[in-house]
Every structure is written in structure tokens, then in C-alpha cells.
Amino acid sequence: MNEEHLSQADNVPNLMSISQEHCEGFGCRGGGQDQVNGSEHDQEEPQDFLVSVMIRRQHMEAPKNTSSIPVSEFLLICFPNYQTWQHWLSLPLSLLFLLAMGANATLLITIRMEASLHEPMYYLLSLLSLLDIVLCLTVIPKVLAIFWFDNKSISFSACFLQMFIMNSFLTMESCTFMVMAYDRYVAICKPLQYPSIITDQFVARAAIFVATRNGILTMPIPILSSQLRYCASVIKNCICTNMSVSKLSCDDITFNQLYQFVIGWTLLGSDLILIILSYSFILKAVLRIKAEGAVAKALGTCSSHFILILFFSTVLLVLVITNLARERIPPDVPILLNILHHLIPPALNPIVYGVRTREIKQGIWNLLRRLKEVLLIFWFNMKPISFVGCFLQMFIMNTFLPMESSTFLVMAYDRYVAICHPLRYPSIITEQFVINAAIFIVLRNLLATLPTPVLAARLNYCTSNVVENCICANISVAKLSCGDIHLNKLYQFVSVWCLLGSDLVLILLSYCFILRVVMSQQSGGAVTKALSTCGSHLILILFFYTLLLVFIFTNKAGKKIPSEVPILLNVLHHLIPPALNPIVYGVRTQEIKQGIIKLLKH
Incomplete structure (x- = not known):
């Protein structure tokens, strides 16, 4: 045995007295005494092996029984x-x-x-x-x-x-x-x-x-x-x-x-x-x-x-x-x-x-x-839009936007019942309730917003037929008229703020009641769990109303900002919330997440 191994072996007390159990852990065979009494080669090989094992164990931070494993992924x-x-x-x-x-x-x-x-x-x-x-x-x-x-x-x-x-x-x-x-x-x-x-x-x-x-x-x-x-x-x-x-x-x-x-x-x-x-x-x-x-x-x-x-x-x-x-x-x-x-x-x-x-x-x-x-060309140089097509687009935009706001309101009520009246939830939030809520959303916003395109369509257009926008927004189209458009502006302002404003107020009230109930609970885990059920809904509301408010403020700013900015924000408001809604709910809702994973596996 060389001097280096001997010097290291001297610093390892009772080296040859390692138990058979430990020796087997490292894949050794035979007892220590049999190896000592064997031939010179048989004596040196186990000792060299055991010394090297002990030296390695002294330098390793892992536990004594640690061994490498084949890793294909982390x-x-x-x-x-x-x-x-x-x-x-x-x-x-x-x-x-x-x-x-x-x-x-x-x-x-x-x-x-x-x-x-x-x-x-x-x-x-x-x-x-x-x-x-x-x-x-x-x-x-x-x-x-x-x-x-x-x-x-x-x-x-x-x-x-x-x-x-x-x-x-x-x-x-x-x-x-x-x-x-x-x-x-x-x-x-x-x-x-x-x-x-x-x-x-x-x-x-x-x-x-x-x-x-x-x-x-x-x-x-x-x-x-x-x-x-x-x-x-x-x-x-x-x-x-x-x-x-x-x-x-x-x-x-x-x-x-x-x-x-x-x-x-x-x-x-x-x-x-x-x-x-x-x-x-x-x-x-x-x-x-x-x-x-x-x-x-x-x-x-x-x-x-x-x-x-x-x-x-x-x-x-x-x-x-x-x-x-x-x-x-x-x-x-x-x-x-x-x-x-x-x-x-x-x-x-x-x-x-x-x-x-x-x-x-x-x-x-x-x-x-x-x-x-x-955006105006829409990739295929399709700048023209028919008179009927323009006002149909205006009607759908004005109707479906408050419908989305009303849907957020119904979802807020759903969360309010689930947290504040959990025992009554199955009897209140039923399939019939969802059907009634859908009918209410459609009729309320349809009847309230229908006059907007009707009033715009009745105007006389005698100047230009070029709408300086990517979409047929009410004010952008009405500006081309020769007549008085104050009634158009007033009706749109009142209807939008009544619909969206009432929805936002009721959503805030729902969450005030939810917060009051949650804060009255003593368990910290229960508070976190209750609030987490509302997380997705709150994120979506934040996106929807933040973009809407930014768009409104940029329109009010008028000539202080480039005209392209409100146009771009108007397009993004019809694009970003629809893109984020399913992603946010898919990420934060365990059942939807599992359903997506199963769908991808199939």
C-alpha cells in the first residue's frame, strides 16, 4: 500500500473495524478478518478501497448512504x-x-x-x-x-x-x-x-x-x-x-x-x-x-x-x-x-x-x-364598409360591451352568495337562475343601446364619408353629419354611464359584503381560501374597467395627445380582455386547468 493511503488510513480510527453492514452498503464482499489473512493482493485491494471510500465520505456533504441516481429530468x-x-x-x-x-x-x-x-x-x-x-x-x-x-x-x-x-x-x-x-x-x-x-x-x-x-x-x-x-x-x-x-x-x-x-x-x-x-x-x-x-x-x-x-x-x-x-x-x-x-x-x-x-x-x-x-386596410385593402354594415357594427359593439359588464355583475353576485350564504348557494344559484340572468343581460342592454345606432343612422351625412377610425364608433361616424349631434352624444353618455356605472357600483357593493364577511372569520386560512375564490374575477374586472377608463380619459384629452392613441386603445379594449379572460380563469381555476390538461393529453 502506498504512503499516501497509509498516512490517510492512520488518521481514520479503527478503519478495519468497519461493520459488515456498512461494507455491504458500498458493495464489498467478505469480512475484514478474511481479507487481512488472505494474500498480499487480497489484503491491499480491500484496504485501498475502504480508505478511498472513507476519504470520499469525509469530503461529501451528502448523507452516508447517498448514492448517485440516473437523472433524465429535473x-x-x-x-x-x-x-x-x-x-x-x-x-x-x-x-x-x-x-x-x-x-x-x-x-x-x-x-x-x-x-x-x-x-x-x-x-x-x-x-x-x-x-x-x-x-x-x-x-x-x-x-x-x-x-x-x-x-x-x-x-x-x-x-x-x-x-x-x-x-x-x-x-x-x-x-x-x-x-x-x-x-x-x-x-x-x-x-x-x-x-x-x-x-x-x-x-x-x-x-x-x-x-x-x-x-x-x-x-x-x-x-x-x-x-x-x-x-x-x-x-x-x-x-x-x-x-x-x-x-x-x-x-x-x-x-x-x-x-x-x-x-x-x-x-x-x-x-x-x-x-x-x-x-x-x-x-x-x-x-x-x-x-x-x-x-x-x-x-x-x-x-x-x-x-x-x-x-x-x-x-x-x-x-x-x-x-x-x-x-x-x-x-x-x-x-x-x-x-x-x-x-x-x-x-x-x-x-x-x-x-x-x-x-x-x-x-x-x-x-x-x-x-x-x-388597421384601416385590414391586410386586403378593404377600406369601404357599407352603410348598413357600419351601423350594425356600431350596434353590436355598444350592446355587447355592457353585456360583458353585466356578466361581471352576475358573477360578483355568484361569489357573494357562495361566501356570504354558502348553505343557500345550491338553492339560489341554479341553472334556472343562470338562464334568467342571461335573458336579463341580453334584454336590458339590447333595449338600452339600440337607440344609439338608430339615432346615428337618421342623421344627414353631407360632408365626407371617411371615418377617421378603425371601427364605426358612434362619435366618429356622427361627426360626419351636417346636423346637430348633441342628442346622440347625450344619449350615449347617459346610457353608457347608467349601464356600466350601475354594474360597477353593484360589483363594489358585492365585494364590500364579501370583505366584511371574510374579515369576521377567525381562521387565517379560511380568509385566504375565501378571497382566492374571487381572485380570477377581480383580475378580469380590473383589466376590463382599467382599459375602459384609460380609453375614456384619452378621448377627453382631445388634442393633447395624438389621434392615433385613442384609436389604438379602442381596438385593444376589444382585444385584450377577450384574450385574457380564458387565460386568467384557466390558470386560477383548478377544475378548468385539469380539464385543459386532460384535453391536451387526448
Whole structure:
């Protein structure tokens, strides 16, 4: 036996007295005494094996009987301490995800369609938006699938692919900020050389450098993790981060941790140092400018970039600090911050540039004007609409909108009876009640809104036949009339506010009674359960009336905002609630969720 094994064996008391039970746990055969009395080879082999086993056991954090298992998939457990709050958290995350995807897509389309934005600086901004879209699509859909459909499993290969994309694209984003900082440095410190330095060829080479450097250097992180042997398959995280996955391994993960630490700080740290150096030279050059207003103008060109770097670095530093202090704070906090770091910067990047860059802002307005034309053309140049077709559309819109509001009212009454009078619920909310409620909804709103298109149809139209809207709204059509339209406006105002206003008041009253009953209960769990039954309904009401109020306020603002904004909001109000209603109820209602899963299986 070599000296190293002997020295280690001396530090292991009673090594040869290991019990037969423990030896069998490691797959040994024969007793210790038989092995000692055997041949030299027979003596050395069991001893070497047992010594190596003991040394390995000293270095392993797992229990004594831990052994590796074949892992084909992992289970992602989001927020272990707050499982019941996942559905509520999915709402703001969904809105941020839609904002991030929509804003970045709008920015990419604007830069692509506007010839004035075909410049190197905006190409770099397009690269940043593209990276943001990929990061969001890699992380957020899986998180929402866990929240909505309890789809916690992720395959072995998909987990490490997600790990690679997150690590590589995060450092690519940091590197892009560094290239953009160099762009601002050349623009301010060497303005005459800017056209010859920052060219399209420079942007192409910079993009290749960003992708190659970060792709190659971060590639070993998922490779090292995939080579480990795993003793468990439950990841206490919403995403496959390197440390969360590596912790499940039976092997020593020191090298994995060291490599990620060194590479992470080398890539992100070097980018940050170069960004700070660029801005140091910029500040030095700006402070030498004597002309009044030149300093503010020069710094103004860097403000958007500086704000984005501040967002990116701040969220990243907070995430690092919370991970270092994870023993002092709840484990759910770093998990949430990790998700937000893949969501907030992508959502804010295009908004900050869109708000603070005049050229992009103008490009977006031009895009909205083109969008208006697209909506009017409806893809097939179908601008004309018949007289009858226009007023039929007006009638259906005016009728079915308050019908939806009345349906929310009936649903609020259903929740009121279920919580405040649970014993009487089966006798009150019957199939006959639902039929009577449906008849009431149809007749009430049909009779109340029918005069709106009738009054508009009786007007004399003698000016233009061009309706400046995507749909035949009452006021848009009535404005084309030569006659007095005060009665039309008054009737629509009174009928809409009577119908929608009365519904909203009764809904609020229902929830006041529900809240009073719920608060009188002593059990905290009963309160949570009672309120959770109303969660889906409250979310849908919030969407419906918020969009409606925003649309009304934009119409009242008149010439203070572009005319395209109310048109777009009017279209969205007929699109977003119908799209979200089934999703919200499907996510938050267990029976519907199970029904959808069964349907997908079939």
C-alpha cells in the first residue's frame, strides 16, 4: 500500500473495524478478518478501497448512504415557502413579459423601417433588443408554465441549454453596453473621426466579438455541470442556474464554483471597468468645453446609455449581495431577484431609449401612423364598409360591451352568495337562475343601446364619408353629419354611464359584503381560501374597467395627445380582455386547468 493511503488510513480510527453492514452498503464482499489473512493482493485491494471510500465520505456533504441516481429530468420548485402566492405573482410577471417583448419588438421594427435610424448606434441598440428578447424567451415562459400549469419538470438537456443561454447572453448584454460606451466615447471625444471609426463594418465585427467571446468562455459552465453525478433531481429555483443545479451533485463542485466565479467576474468586471474608463474620458473632455449648453448637450447623448447601465448593474449587484447573504434572508428573495434580472432590464431598455432619444421617438410615431393605415386596410385593402354594415357594427359593439359588464355583475353576485350564504348557494344559484340572468343581460342592454345606432343612422351625412377610425364608433361616424349631434352624444353618455356605472357600483357593493364577511372569520386560512375564490374575477374586472377608463380619459384629452392613441386603445379594449379572460380563469381555476390538461393529453 502506498504512503499516501497509509498516512490517510492512520488518521481514520479503527478503519478495519468497519461493520459488515456498512461494507455491504458500498458493495464489498467478505469480512475484514478474511481479507487481512488472505494474500498480499487480497489484503491491499480491500484496504485501498475502504480508505478511498472513507476519504470520499469525509469530503461529501451528502448523507452516508447517498448514492448517485440516473437523472433524465429535473423538477423546478419556485418559491418553496410561498407556493400559494405563485398565481398572484404570475400577473405582474406576465405584464412585464408582454411589455418587454412588445417594446423590444417595436424598437426593432422601428429601426428596421425608418431609414434615418440605419446608423451604427441604432444597430447596436438593435443587438441589445435582440439579446433581451432571447433572454426573456429563455426564462419567463418556463416560469409562467410552472405558475399556471404546475409544469415543474424540465429535461436534462433543456436545463443545461437554458443555463448556457442565460450565462452567455447575460455577459453578451454586458459586452454590448461596453461597445455602446466606446461608441459614445468616440462620438464626444473624437467627433471628426466618428464616421471613419464607428462604421457598419465596426458594428458587424463588434457583434461577432460579443457573441464569440462570451459564447466560448461561458460554454464550459453547463458542460462541467452536465458531467456531474446527481443524487437528487429537485431544483429549489425557477430556472436552471449553475449553482442551483450543481448543489444536487454527489461530486465535488469546487471547480464548477471557481470557474463560474472567475469567468463571471472577469467578463462582467472587465466590461464595467472599460465602461467606467470610457465615461471618465468623456467627462474629462466635456468639462473642457467652454460653450454654454454644450456640456448638457454632450452629456444628454449619453444619458440613455448611462441609465440602462445603472439598471443592469444595480439589479445584478443586488442579486449578488442577496446570494452572498442567503443565510440571513429567505431563500425566495434571490429566486425572485434572479427572475426580475431577466425581465426588468429587457422591459426598460427600449422604453428608456424610446423616451429619451428624439429620433427613435419620431420613428415610433411614424410606425403608429403606418399601423393606423394597416388597421384601416385590414391586410386586403378593404377600406369601404357599407352603410348598413357600419351601423350594425356600431350596434353590436355598444350592446355587447355592457353585456360583458353585466356578466361581471352576475358573477360578483355568484361569489357573494357562495361566501356570504354558502348553505343557500345550491338553492339560489341554479341553472334556472343562470338562464334568467342571461335573458336579463341580453334584454336590458339590447333595449338600452339600440337607440344609439338608430339615432346615428337618421342623421344627414353631407360632408365626407371617411371615418377617421378603425371601427364605426358612434362619435366618429356622427361627426360626419351636417346636423346637430348633441342628442346622440347625450344619449350615449347617459346610457353608457347608467349601464356600466350601475354594474360597477353593484360589483363594489358585492365585494364590500364579501370583505366584511371574510374579515369576521377567525381562521387565517379560511380568509385566504375565501378571497382566492374571487381572485380570477377581480383580475378580469380590473383589466376590463382599467382599459375602459384609460380609453375614456384619452378621448377627453382631445388634442393633447395624438389621434392615433385613442384609436389604438379602442381596438385593444376589444382585444385584450377577450384574450385574457380564458387565460386568467384557466390558470386560477383548478377544475378548468385539469380539464385543459386532460384535453391536451387526448
